[in-house]
Amino acid sequence: MSKSKILHEMLSSKSIIKVGGAFDAMSAKLVEISGFDAVWAGSFAISATHGLPDASILTMTEFLNVASSMNEACQIPIIADCDTGFGGPSNVSHMVNKYEKAGIAAISIEDKVFPKQNSLLETGKHELLSEKDFAAKIISAKNAKDDPNFMIIARVEALIANLGIDEALKRASAYENAGADAIIIHSKKNTPDEIFEFTEKWNGSVPLVVIPTSYGSVTVDELISHKIKFVIYANHSLRASHLAMSKVLTEIMNSPSLNDVNVDISSMDEIFQLQKMFDIKTQEKEIEEKLKKLGYVD
Numbered sequence: 001m002s003k004s005k006i007l008h009e010m011l012s013s014k015s016i017i018k019v020g021g022a023f024d025a026m027s028a029k030l031v032e033i034s035g036f037d038a039v040w041a042g043s044f045a046i047s048a049t050h051g052l053p054d055a056s057i058l059t060m061t062e063f064l065n066v067a068s069s070m071n072e073a074c075q076i077p078i079i080a081d082c083d084t085g086f087g088g089p090s091n092v093s094h095m096v097n098k099y100e101k102a103g104i105a106a107i108s109i110e111d112k113v114f115p116k117q118n119s120l121l122e123t124g125k126h127e128l129l130s131e132k133d134f135a136a137k138i139i140s141a142k143n144a145k146d147d148p149n150f151m152i153i154a155r156v157e158a159l160i161a162n163l164g165i166d167e168a169l170k171r172a173s174a175y176e177n178a179g180a181d182a183i184i185i186h187s188k189k190n191t192p193d194e195i196f197e198f199t200e201k202w203n204g205s206v207p208l209v210v211i212p213t214s215y216g217s218v219t220v221d222e223l224i225s226h227k228i229k230f231v232i233y234a235n236h237s238l239r240a241s242h243l244a245m246s247k248v249l250t251e252i253m254n255s256p257s258l259n260d261v262n263v264d265i266s267s268m269d270e271i272f273q274l275q276k277m278f279d280i281k282t283q284e285k286e287i288e289e290k291l292k293k294l295g296y297v298d
């Protein structure tokens, strides 16, 4: 079954779809192993691992390469954060073709002006595109897709831009009418109040998606009871690995030997397991047996 179909079927089989953020194939595999339903290939985390700002600096190809290697490493679907769609409607059309062909299950685009800046940056510029210009991108994305299960997620940034609930609702319903398969409603507040006000007033029919980084007290049950279908834990794997790496590297620098380093790290065996190192032995045995059958080995 295609990954897009797997994701589509979760809409009816799951009360909420839990999406874990990742930044490369290894972190995506950890998301999968931990039991998440899907992987978020987030622009913040991927930009950070390139040592670059989350400000539309990396190209579409660079983001797609990362999302593709996650997809090749995982069985669960990948939801790719495509920022503003890398340009106008024709860039969006090209992007949808490329991501769909790469086996990515869903893409999201946000209604900000290019170049966008991360939504949670307090001093960030959060200028929005006109509703009409963003609707044009959604129409273009919808026209470009071949696979009916490939999801086009429209991300509403009106609350991030402090434009209020009414503007957010108006845009969300305009994007649904233009063909969006789901809506991300994003907030930078430290409580879920405005998200819940939005969901209570929302009378659209496509699924709603949230990214509760700034309002971390919200529970999964509260999200479910407020008609939210996807929750994205966008950047916790990135921030956890940043801290873990910083700690161990500092300890190594300040210790006379590795045995004096008092920081927990994974064993070599755990990494061998993740990278399927032990499969190489099985492959070698199979080749050896075949060579024997062919008379090459005594």
Ligand code: SPV
Pocket (backbone or CB within 6 Å): 021, 042, 043, 044, 045, 054, 081, 118, 119, 120, 211, 213, 234, 235
């Ligand atoms: C990301 O993870 O790249 C996102 C979510 O877009 S946020 O950082 O909250 O903007």
Ligand code: MG
Pocket (backbone or CB within 6 Å): 042, 043, 044, 054, 081, 083
């Ligand atoms: Mg992003």
